[in-house]
Amino acid sequence: MGSTIAEKILGAHAGGAAAKAGEVIVAGVDFAMVHDARAANALKMIGKLDSQSLPFVGKTAFVLDHYSPPPNAEAANTHSAMREFADRHGAVLYDIGDGICHQVLPEGGHLTCGDLVVGTDTHSTTYGAFNAFGTGVEGTDVSAVMMTGKLWFRVPETIRVELSGELQPGVWAKDLTLHMLGRLGAEGANYRVIEYCGSAVAAMAIDDRMTLSNHAAELGAKAALLEADAKTIAWLKAHGAREPKPVKADADAVYAGRIDIDVSQLPPQVARRHNIDDVVGVPEVKGQKINIALIGTCTNGRLDDIRQAAAILRGKRIARGVRLVITPASRQIYLAAAREGLIEALTLAGASVEAAGCGTCVNITGHLITADGEVVISSANRNFRGRLGNAKSEIWIGSAATVAASALQGCIADPREVMGGAWRPPAEKAVA
Amino acid sequence: MITTISGHARVLGAGINTDVNCSSKYLPGRDNAYIAQRAFEQVVPGYAARFGQGDIIVAGKNFGINSSREQAVHIMRMMGAAAIVAPSFGRQFFRNAINNGLPVIECDIAGIADGDVLEIDLAAGRVSVAARGIVRSVPPLPAAIQSLLAAGGLIPFLQQHPDWK
Ligand code: SF4
Numbered sequence: 001m002g003s004t005i006a007e008k009i010l011g012a013h014a015g016g017a018a019a020k021a022g023e024v025i026v027a028g029v030d031f032a033m034v035h036d037a038r039a040a041n042a043l044k045m046i047g048k049l050d051s052q053s054l055p056f057v058g059k060t061a062f063v064l065d066h067y068s069p070p071p072n073a074e075a076a077n078t079h080s081a082m083r084e085f086a087d088r089h090g091a092v093l094y095d096i097g098d099g100i101c102h103q104v105l106p107e108g109g110h111l112t113c114g115d116l117v118v119g120t121d122t123h124s125t126t127y128g129a130f131n132a133f134g135t136g137v138e139g140t141d142v143s144a145v146m147m148t149g150k151l152w153f154r155v156p157e158t159i160r161v162e163l164s165g166e167l168q169p170g171v172w173a174k175d176l177t178l179h180m181l182g183r184l185g186a187e188g189a190n191y192r193v194i195e196y197c198g199s200a201v202a203a204m205a206i207d208d209r210m211t212l213s214n215h216a217a218e219l220g221a222k223a224a225l226l227e228a229d230a231k232t233i234a235w236l237k238a239h240g241a242r243e244p245k246p247v248k249a250d251a252d253a254v255y256a257g258r259i260d261i262d263v264s265q266l267p268p269q270v271a272r273r274h275n276i277d278d279v280v281g282v283p284e285v286k287g288q289k290i291n292i293a294l295i296g297t298c299t300n301g302r303l304d305d306i307r308q309a310a311a312i313l314r315g316k317r318i319a320r321g322v323r324l325v326i327t328p329a330s331r332q333i334y335l336a337a338a339r340e341g342l343i344e345a346l347t348l349a350g351a352s353v354e355a356a357g358c359g360t361c362v363n364i365t366g367h368l369i370t371a372d373g374e375v376v377i378s379s380a381n382r383n384f385r386g387r388l389g390n391a392k393s394e395i396w397i398g399s400a401a402t403v404a405a406s407a408l409q410g411c412i413a414d415p416r417e418v419m420g421g422a423w424r425p426p427a428e429k430a431v432a
Numbered sequence: 433m434i435t436t437i438s439g440h441a442r443v444l445g446a447g448i449n450t451d452v453n454c455s456s457k458y459l460p461g462r463d464n465a466y467i468a469q470r471a472f473e474q475v476v477p478g479y480a481a482r483f484g485q486g487d488i489i490v491a492g493k494n495f496g497i498n499s500s501r502e503q504a505v506h507i508m509r510m511m512g513a514a515a516i517v518a519p520s521f522g523r524q525f526f527r528n529a530i531n532n533g534l535p536v537i538e539c540d541i542a543g544i545a546d547g548d549v550l551e552i553d554l555a556a557g558r559v560s561v562a563a564r565g566i567v568r569s570v571p572p573l574p575a576a577i578q579s580l581l582a583a584g585g586l587i588p589f590l591q592q593h594p595d596w597k
Binding site: 024025041045048049122136137139140141143144147148150152154190191220222 | 494497498500501502503520522523524526527528530531532571574576577580585586587590591594595596
């Protein structure tokens with residue numbers, strides 16, 4: 001009986017052969033992350049350990065991304081406690097403006113294929129795009145990792161999702177995940193790991209693969225794992241990761257379920273107001289008026305998202321009365337977008353560009369509070385009522401392409417029908 | 433080591449989000465004691481007032497779904513909860529409960545009513561309500577989890593076993 005990627009990675013980290021779904025193991029962790037929204041709790045837990053030595057602290061990153069910049073003194077005080085802790089104990093520190101945790105960890109070379117990574121955030125599933133088991137935990141867990149390098153895990157079952165065919169231009173991993181949310185429902189994969197495979201995954205650029213793994217959190221997935229290929233390995237090496245040792249599932253691995261989707265006919269998708277699993281094709285809601293358009297977050301604030309938006313908006317103006325805000329997911333992405341002239345093109349088109357961070361994902365910084373009755377179209381991952389500070393406004397969710405096309409027209413628009421909407425990422429260079 | 437727990441069942445419905453019903457996420461600035469007196473009020477009025485030391489939370493499927501705050505478990509312990517029995521739990525909630533020394537037992541709850549005296553045998557893997565003739569076997573908690581619970585949670589466990597041996 002064969003094993004899934006998750007069973008192999010967890011088993012190897014518990015010092016043995018592949019683990020089996022359902023088992024509880026204590027496994028060595030390769031890297032851990034604490035962000036500012038959970039740091040106060042984590043620091044309290046570490047305080048209780050009254051341990052002078054935290055031997056694994058160097059494999060932990062403290063990331064100041066949610067309250068970036070801090071909206072009040074309490075958040076600012078948490079930030080200074082995080083900086084002070086990182087200095088005193090030698091944790092890795094990513095400060096305000098460096099970017100969102102799920103972007104800076106891979107960019108910083110902190111993880112590689114086959115790794116076991118935990119973070120105090122649900123979207124820690126993102127690292128699965130690099131064939132690393134990434135999962136969300138709480139402050140107590142990260143404290144244990146800093147002290148012992150280990151953590152307990154219940155080995156999850158896996159659902160294998162095969163994405164065959166080829167995505168149409170203007171259709172992205174975002175649309176695929178929204179489609180799956182419509183089919184399975186939010187939390188439809190609770191406790192389970194999703195293994196994504198198939199020709200459509202192989203064709204995706206790394207940025208899009210990160211969306212696929214990241215957004216699996218809305219499906220309730222404990223991790224969302226992809227196999228590694230030449231693109232993965234080239235990307236990891238270019239970012240200074242340790243030697244990748246890809247982990248594949250066995251042909252006779254046991255799965256809790258299998259889903260096959262031919263993606264070729266899939267139109268761009270949107271989640272309608274308030275519910276991430278209330279999903280329809282863009283053609284069905286085209287013309288819905290919008291007031292605010294947001295591109296950013298750990299789901300869709302990457303370079304290809306910004307390139308796609310610029311491909312649509314370059315040389316044009318967004319619709320009168322619409323606000324477009326772009327928040328790059330990291331400083332590196334911001335810099336690359338500036339060097340490629342994307343920031344200039346988008347600014348000329350009427351966008352405001354914010355410093356890298358969680359930005360307008362949630363009403364945390366106070367940067368984006370909606371008015372009564374306003375309609376937002378966002379590339380974020382969550383749209384529950386009141387997420388942007390006003391329960392009388394509504395958030396719809398779509399790809400960066402759909403958001404940019406909608407900003408241009410002032411209503412939800414199909415990117416396949418606007419100039420530049422069929423833009424495709426350049427083929428990633430396979431670095432030797 | 434705790435092997436058996438017995439207490440009165442206090443019943444809740446399915447799909448309870450503990451961030452919403454048992455944390456300060458939407459009550460900024462309120463302390464745990466304040467929330468402990470009002471926990472789950474929105475879903476079962478009077479729940480916290482009836483809840484006594486040593487009572488057992490009995491809930492429908494996906495208890496703690498979509499929640500991630502450890503604070504919810506701290507509050508349940510403050511309320512006096514001895515254990516939680518539910519057919520399934522939210523993933524992060526399940527971790528948080530064990531890390532904070534609160535036993536979580538995955539078990540069918542059909543036929544269990546509020547106020548029933550529930551017996552849980554953690555080592556043998558059994559949940560029973562003698563008065564109703566209910567005896568259900570559940571997978572026994574793995575040894576690694578039993579030792580965390582016995583210590584009172586992950587932090588006290590590590591204070592006793594700094595190298596996780
Ligand atoms: S961008 Fe949004 S979803 Fe992602 S880590 Fe930040 S707040 Fe969470």
